[in-house]
Amino acid sequence: MPIVRDKRLIYSDKIFSVAPMMDWTDRHCRYFHRLLAPNARLYTEMVTAPAVIHGDRERLLGFDASEHPVALQLGGSEPAELAQAARIGAGLGYDEINLNVGCPSDRVQSGRFGACLMREPALVAECVAAMRAAVSGSERHVPVTVKCRIGVDEQDEYTALADFVDRVHAVGCDTFVVHARKAWLQGLSPKENREVPPLNYERVYRLKREHPQLSVVINGGIAQVSQVHEHLRHVDGVMLGRTAYHEPYRLAELEHALFGTPLPDRDDVLRRLRPYVEAHLARGDRLQHISRHVLGLYQGLPGARAFRRVLSEEAHRAHAGWDVVERAIDARSGERRARAA
Structure with missing residues (x-):
């Protein structure tokens, strides 16, 4: 190995x-x-x-x-x-x-x-x-x-x-x-x-x-x-x-x-990306150039569509920041809870 x-x-x-x-x-x-x-x-x-x-x-x-x-x-x-x-x-x-x-x-x-x-x-x-x-x-x-x-x-x-x-x-x-x-x-x-x-x-x-x-x-x-x-x-x-x-x-x-590495929590993985995202935004990069790579993170799970929708609609906007990612996470959680209710 x-x-x-x-x-x-x-x-x-x-x-x-x-x-x-x-x-x-x-x-x-x-x-x-x-x-x-x-x-x-x-x-x-x-x-x-x-x-x-x-x-x-x-x-x-x-x-x-x-x-x-x-x-x-x-x-x-x-x-x-x-x-x-x-x-x-x-x-x-x-x-x-x-x-x-x-x-x-x-x-x-x-x-x-x-x-x-x-x-x-x-x-x-x-x-x-x-x-x-x-x-x-x-x-x-x-x-x-x-x-x-x-x-x-x-x-x-x-x-x-x-x-x-x-x-x-x-x-x-x-x-x-x-x-x-x-x-x-x-x-x-x-x-x-x-x-x-x-x-x-x-x-x-x-x-x-x-x-x-x-x-x-x-x-x-x-x-x-x-x-x-x-x-x-x-x-x-x-x-x-x-x-x-x-x-x-x-x-x-x-x-x-x-x-044999432990399976990570998807939300935790995404939040571990935050320092990297914020560092690149400070250098003038756009959020969409990073967020497009995470769109499939929740593929197959309840709320995945809501997560993708928020990022697709908001990440391309000028001055979009980490708060867009947090809204996408929250949107997924909300849709998941709605389905479970």
Whole structure:
């Protein structure tokens, strides 16, 4: 099982993580998820290498110390750019640098990165080698990992995935996060690519069986504790995606199941967010940019709709403060009591 030392996860025999998700897993989301899941490895949204090099680093790469262990996911296909971006990420304190070889969107493909790179394993290997060399001089070990699909388009055979992994492993990459679906680069939207191609967990299991020296983390369609336990019989870790975002309390339930941590009270979790919210409001951030990540906290419980309604209607207003969150909590409690009466 994973162990935590000084708030950092030391890779052990099992890994629990939350997927990098564009427009979702920003720093506010990650801080909230950390309150629910002390042992989970968190990932940034994908950031392109040029953005890291030339963009606003505080906005794109800033994170709170409590987010450790936290990984920076990069997008790109130019080894020199990726190396420079990886060096910057390691210097800022990220615990892992991950290369995106799984995103199928048209915008990503036009930049020649993401899932289309699965057709170019030699280039991916060159990129990973450059990234590893760039971070090797740091005082602490910062692994370079890859997140990929089981294949793209016509790649219907296991051999294509195995060849890709073998080539990238040959330059020193030991950890692969595998979304257990193919990606169709034409004809399907990114949303459809998360739902239409059938899941093939067995292909990922086989990868681990035939590459026991690698750390293989499985991603795709994972929502229940029972599924996590089953996957962990075959691979080294699980990565949750949209379930972690739309039903964030599921993270706490998985923490409880995997690590024995007590299940927290939802209201307590939310109120523990208050100092963070108020600190960011004082810096000029808007409440809605933080509160949008907590909308699903009470999913499936009485009063959840009232909670979401208050936040949706009020958090976007200028000067909205913590009192809006308290009203949302009270609205949920009122609706719950009304139903029970």
